Amino acid sequence: MNSIIIYILGITLVGFVLFQSAYFLNKAYQRGLELGLSREQLRETIRSSAVFTIVPSIPILIGLVTLIPIFGGVVIPWIRLSVLGSVAYETYAANAVRAAAGVESIFEHPQVFSATLWTMTVSIMAGLVTMIIFFRKYSQKLQEIKSKDSRWGEILVVALFMGLVGTIGAQQIALGGYNTLALFISMAIMLVVGLASKKWKWLEEFALPVSILGTLTILYILLT
């Protein structure tokens, strides 16, 4: 499963992801300047987003490593994690097909491997396909709500986010144990760093990464 063609397709896909991101980044940057946002502010957004992204990228890397034994090589985990999907999803999908086929490992059986690849590729595309079909209309509808009453339009978006925060917060509390602890440690660190950043402005950029890393470090100490 280390065919050169799969590698070439992987490189193409990753190149495509980078190109698409760069395209939208450039468009947004230009439009931001037109809207009167300063270069300084836009560059700061790029810098702080880059800093933030490093921390949640680490579990994806770990996940990549754990997927290697399942797929018998690095190329498929690399491709799968560079696009839609997640470590949990790929593991779940691979296990589901492996169990259905009644084999020990999927990569020793080409037909099972093939079924796994098709299943995991197609099953995760619902959001992407929905976007292709409905996004333009949906976005127009949202713009209409905004132009009718811009204050309510903004509250609506915040309310949607609160639905997500409420669900995840409640989920972590309901799980109890270290999940609840992680939630509250992270909240406490953010509160402290947030208050401190009122005095030292430069801290603001690091508030989220520091909260995440601090929480994970405390948990590591508690767990070991």
Add this chain to the structure above:
Amino acid sequence: MNTQEQYLKTLHHAGLRFSLAAVVLMISIPLAYSLITGAWPTADLLLIGFMTVGVIYLPIGIIEFFNYAPMLGVGGTYIAEVTGNIANMKLPAALNAMKQANVEPGTDEGEIISAIAIATSSIITTIVILIGVLVLVPFQGFFITYLQPVAVYMIPAIFGALGVVFIARHWRLSILPTVVMLALFLFVVKDDSIRPALIPVASIVSIASARYFFKKGWI
């Protein structure tokens, strides 16, 4: 037509083409494998695969799109729906950037800051994964020993911190969805794997309460 509308129109025009290309590229991987090895999936395995995997992730994908798109903005959504990791990376990156830039999600400026944050995040994570493949794979033992035990707590670690920021700003809006979901999870839905699929319930509760507060003039 104002220029923001023109801008969004350009994004949709390009985004649609990018998305179609992404679908073709993603499908090309299993297709190439089947063509090279001659191993096509059997109907029974495919059916079981879709019954166990597709049945869960198809509705989740659709729900997530409708729920996240207003927060991510147009440009952000087109990138995030191709690169994934929305809840644990793209959305937090966008919200964090909007908070720092002092702009609200859903505004014209929010659209710009969110797209820049998500694009940057996608580029960085793609590069991190690429470096990981090239450099870190030989040291996989270290990662598994030291980082895997705590990696499962990444979600509460991210959302605790982000939650504080948003609750501090809009605390009234946070109460009802959290309380309702907590009651639901403690007394009704005990299977943790299906809990995230209930985000739409929380969204409806949240929007309804926000609408009520808004009409009352409390927010």
